[in-house]
Amino acid sequence: MKKIAKAKIDDLFKAISEKEVLYLPVDDAQGQAAFIPWKKGLKMSEDLNTGRSAKDLFFPQVESLVNFKMDGKKLEIIDAAREKDPFVIFGVRPCDAKSFEILDKVFYYSEPVDSFYIDRRDRSTVVVLACSAPEETCFCQAFGIDQSEAAGGDVSAWMDGETLYLKAVTEKGEALLEGLPLEDADDKAVDGLKKDMKAIMDKLPLKDLDLSKFGPGKTQELFDDPAWARLSESCLGCGTCTFVCPTCQCFDIKDFDGGKQIRRFRCWDSCMYSDFTQMSAGQPRPTQKERFRQRFMHKLVYYPDMHEGMFSCVGCGRCLRKCPIHMNIVKVIKTIGEEK
Amino acid sequence: MYQDALIPKLGVVTQIRVETPDVKTFRVIGIDGKKPFVHIPGQCAMLSIPGVGEALFSITSSPTVEEFIEFSIKKCGCVTDWLHSMEEGQEITIRGPYGNGFPVDTDFVGKDLLFVAGGIGLAPLHSVINYCRAHREKYGKIDVVYGSRSMADLVDYKEILDDWMKEDGIDVHLTIDNAQPEWDGHVGFVPNYVTELNPDVSKTVVMCGPPVMIKFTLAGLMDLGFDRKNIYTTLELKMKCAIGRCGRCNIGSKFVCKDGPVFRFDELDELPNEY
Ligand code: SF4
Ligand code: SF4
Ligand code: FES
Numbered sequence: 112m113k114k115i116a117k118a119k120i121d122d123l124f125k126a127i128s129e130k131e132v133l134y135l136p137v138d139d140a141q142g143q144a145a146f147i148p149w150k151k152g153l154k155m156s157e158d159l160n161t162g163r164s165a166k167d168l169f170f171p172q173v174e175s176l177v178n179f180k181m182d183g184k185k186l187e188i189i190d191a192a193r194e195k196d197p198f199v200i201f202g203v204r205p206c207d208a209k210s211f212e213i214l215d216k217v218f219y220y221s222e223p224v225d226s227f228y229i230d231r232r233d234r235s236t237v238v239v240l241a242c243s244a245p246e247e248t249c250f251c252q253a254f255g256i257d258q259s260e261a262a263g264g265d266v267s268a269w270m271d272g273e274t275l276y277l278k279a280v281t282e283k284g285e286a287l288l289e290g291l292p293l294e295d296a297d298d299k300a301v302d303g304l305k306k307d308m309k310a311i312m313d314k315l316p317l318k319d320l321d322l323s324k325f326g327p328g329k330t331q332e333l334f335d336d337p338a339w340a341r342l343s344e345s346c347l348g349c350g351t352c353t354f355v356c357p358t359c360q361c362f363d364i365k366d367f368d369g370g371k372q373i374r375r376f377r378c379w380d381s382c383m384y385s386d387f388t389q390m391s392a393g394q395p396r397p398t399q400k401e402r403f404r405q406r407f408m409h410k411l412v413y414y415p416d417m418h419e420g421m422f423s424c425v426g427c428g429r430c431l432r433k434c435p436i437h438m439n440i441v442k443v444i445k446t447i448g449e450e451k
Numbered sequence: 452m453y454q455d456a457l458i459p460k461l462g463v464v465t466q467i468r469v470e471t472p473d474v475k476t477f478r479v480i481g482i483d484g485k486k487p488f489v490h491i492p493g494q495c496a497m498l499s500i501p502g503v504g505e506a507l508f509s510i511t512s513s514p515t516v517e518e519f520i521e522f523s524i525k526k527c528g529c530v531t532d533w534l535h536s537m538e539e540g541q542e543i544t545i546r547g548p549y550g551n552g553f554p555v556d557t558d559f560v561g562k563d564l565l566f567v568a569g570g571i572g573l574a575p576l577h578s579v580i581n582y583c584r585a586h587r588e589k590y591g592k593i594d595v596v597y598g599s600r601s602m603a604d605l606v607d608y609k610e611i612l613d614d615w616m617k618e619d620g621i622d623v624h625l626t627i628d629n630a631q632p633e634w635d636g637h638v639g640f641v642p643n644y645v646t647e648l649n650p651d652v653s654k655t656v657v658m659c660g661p662p663v664m665i666k667f668t669l670a671g672l673m674d675l676g677f678d679r680k681n682i683y684t685t686l687e688l689k690m691k692c693a694i695g696r697c698g699r700c701n702i703g704s705k706f707v708c709k710d711g712p713v714f715r716f717d718e719l720d721e722l723p724n725e726y
Contacts, residue, residue, distance in 0.1 A: 184540050
């Protein structure tokens with residue numbers, strides 16, 4: 112365990128950024144936190160979490176796959192530029208850290224692997240920061256995440272009023288801490304902090320959210336639940352919930368003809384959109400009800416079916432805060448499967 | 452060069468054949484002059500024209516063809532319009548093969564096979580039928596029931612007449628929806644024709660065609676006493692990645708691009724009805 116006084120935190124950021132690019136949650140002009148590269152003068156956001164999730168760093172909203180040059184009948188394939196530098200993400204919350212594990216199962220460990228995602232994961236060192244002030248929209252606990260443990264990254268971090276504590280949990284994490292302006296600390300130094308954090312968690316309104324109606328093998332039981340129609344009734348199909356979600360992974364592949372070259376890129380897409388599945392021959396999900404159901408069934412049943420029972424939600428609460436009609440996964444969890 | 456499943460390879464279209472007023476068959480080889488990859492009958496591949504888009508097509512040629520792969524493609528939108536308007540010698544991109552394919556070396560072995568196709572639905576079956584013809588000794592009797600709107604809409608008509616119909620151990624039953632002066636064969640819809648032929652329930656059935664054809668043929672086979680475990684079909688959904696990742700072709704806990712496109716009806720019964 113290492114520590115540094117909060118007053119000296121800029122020295123730490125400077126030292127890290129001399130080694131690698133350092134991404135830090137920083138408030139933007141609208142007061143929304145987002146991960147951006149640190150430079151002198153930038154302050155770490157006081158917000159609990161970023162508006163958009165940390166997945167952007169591994170699975171960006173838009174990324175080039177490959178370029179083409181076309182000349183009559185001739186075609187040439189040209190590599191798209193790729194970044195090569197290692198980077199550090201500092202201050203990832205435990206829920207978002209868990210989302211990496213969920214995305215890893217899809218992009219890192221499923222055949223064929225996704226070289227773009229893997230490349231970014233391998234270049235990164237993740238510092239997970241425990242949450243001392245979870246909000247009432249947080250329900251990470253329901254997914255077995257202990258926000259006081261700051262697990263799931265290469266370094267675990269805790270912060271109180273005066274001090275930042277850092278503990279390397281992987282080799283990469285150790286390499287990062289090496290040579291930084293840190294003092295030694297006792298592992299027990301954060302025990303009190305952890306206890307306080309757990310105590311807050313136990314007071315949150317969603318702490319008893321019950322997931323037992325969901326999980327592997329529940330498709331037949333839940334798919335035709337009459338409540339889907341009611342819940343999805345006012346959904347605008349705006350896709351906001353999917354874009355802010357750290358575990359949503361749907362994408363589109365598109366071409367852009369820039370004149371000299373044609374760029375093939377992938378970009379996030381949303382199962383909440385009607386053209387997601389629209390074909391000239393038909394539409395398997397004709398109304399918003401089917402699209403809405405798809406989003407939640409995938410997170411709560413299909414994904415767990417495919418990945419040893421793991422849910423594809425981490426309880427970060429972003430969809431609770433951002434949906435313009437105040438619909439969200441918690442309402443779905445509470446409602447679906449209730450009527451018999 | 453970077454390698455990734457989503458980064459395609461170059462291919463050349465060396466031959467384009469007009470099959471029907473809206474179906475053409477495209478022969479594709481790799482840029483090195485060789486067959487781009489080895490596939491299982493029923494598998495698909497992504498073809499693209501950069502700037503226009505990428506789309507998934509079932510591979511029509513049999514794996515037993517060593518020199519090239521072929522796709523019979525119906526004109527129906529963006530990418531297919533472009534393919535239909537291009538000339539021989541055009542370079543395109545190709546990636547694949549994708550999907551599970553038919554169990555030609557396992558469940559089909561030793562069985563009497565009944566193939567039922569409507570319109571362009573013959574495309575995915577063409578590969579498996581020719582594979583079975585090439586390995587004739589592995590299978591029992593082969594029947595093909597194939598129908599289209601009119602004579603002109605029968606895909607691979609010449610090959611069917613010249614090769615399939617002249618062969619022993621394979622019976623081809625053609626039908627068209629409405630009578631035509633030059634046609635002396637069966638007239639009527641595929642589902643009724645299948646029922647009229649009264650196939651034995653021990654047969655393994657493979658169906659591909661428009662949804663109504665599938666629906667009524669299946670109902671007919673159920674009435675005859677067939678087991679859903681012995682009936683196969685292929686699903687067609689919108690696809691982008693073809694590797695079970697972009698989320699588009701997800702039905703329940705399956706991805707059609709990866710776990711399909713070939714499914715048995717007892718497997719489909721387990722899935723939500725979203726196709
Ligand atoms: S579904 Fe909502 S609460 Fe769950 S991970 Fe996504 S944004 Fe967070
Ligand atoms: S649930 Fe809310 S955020 Fe998601 S698509 Fe519907 S209206 Fe938009
Ligand atoms: S086409 Fe992307 S998941 Fe099937």
